[in-house]
Amino acid sequence: ILITRCGGMVEATKDSYKRVYNDDGTYSYPRIEENRIRTKGQSYFENWEICGSKSKKNGKAKFNLSEWVKNEYTPALLELAQQIEQETGKRVVVRDGWDNATPHTERGLMTVIKERNDEEEWLWKVQPPNSPLTNACDAGFFPALAKVVTGMQGLNNRGLYLSTEKLWALLQKAWDEYPVEKIARLFIHQ
Numbered sequence: 001i002l003i004t005r006c007g008g009m010v011e012a013t014k015d016s017y018k019r020v021y022n023d024d025g026t027y028s029y030p031r032i033e034e035n036r037i038r039t040k041g042q043s044y045f046e047n048w049e050i051c052g053s054k055s056k057k058n059g060k061a062k063f064n065l066s067e068w069v070k071n072e073y074t075p076a077l078l079e080l081a082q083q084i085e086q087e088t089g090k091r092v093v094v095r096d097g098w099d100n101a102t103p104h105t106e107r108g109l110m111t112v113i114k115e116r117n118d119e120e121e122w123l124w125k126v127q128p129p130n131s132p133l134t135n136a137c138d139a140g141f142f143p144a145l146a147k148v149v150t151g152m153q154g155l156n157n158r159g160l161y162l163s164t165e166k167l168w169a170l171l172q173k174a175w176d177e178y179p180v181e182k183i184a185r186l187f188i189h190q
Helices: 065-088 107-120 136-157 164-177 180-187
Strands: 007-011 036-038 043-047
Touching: 043 164, 065 107, 136 164, 136 180
Parallel strands: none
Antiparallel strands: 007 043
């Protein structure tokens, strides 16, 4: 339905530079232009820890799953359900769920999901704890997507590591091109 990068844009508080290794194994951070990663005052994307329903903890920004479910995920599910209903003339009941990772079980988030499911008459299924083989995303989809991204990386970058931004761009491309039918087959046995 959608792929979301967990984080947000922040302003660099200082110039930062890449680590450069010397022949003897030591390293330094040469302050030269071609080695600059960030410039003070410019915005860059920062990855954030995922939390159930908190946007900040101890002054640090966090990715708020409750807000994401309300503002991004649920509208995308509703749109897809409506599209399928129009095409088929049948009522769609969404059967949704995820694993028991700590942020996924947070009380505030579960309240948001319960209220949404009650309102829409959707079903919710939590996967068994510590059971990666029953997690369709971990067992099938993430490895398949990683294989596609690795192939793209090899073709486009001769197998060299990519910057975070380039890797995210490849991941989005892989997501957009991955057949929906294959994704659907992963969830059919749950």
